[in-house]
Amino acid sequence: MTEEDFIELAKSTEGYSGSDITVVVKEAMMLPVRKCQSATKFRQTPDGFFVPTYPTDPMGIDMNLHTMPDPSKLKAPDLQTEDFFAALARIRPSVAQGDLDRQI
16 A cells, blocks of 8 residues: 555544454455455466456356355455445544544
């Protein structure tokens, strides 16, 4: 992630408590796992691992986690900045402006 990504994420977390941010991070970390769970096509990497790919990928192999020849060769996609923004879209802040005003 770039410094600009961190700044944009920080701006997007106004009203989030520390606990809320923990939930956002855990949700973001689960998104690559969910991509593996829902994938119907996987691409084999040069080192023999399988990574999920788009259903329209012509290089993709039709399979899912249950039909994968060697599940130990599954590799989840790397965590991306977009995963954090997707998690922020799902997890809402719990701190109300009135609560913040009372702390001043």
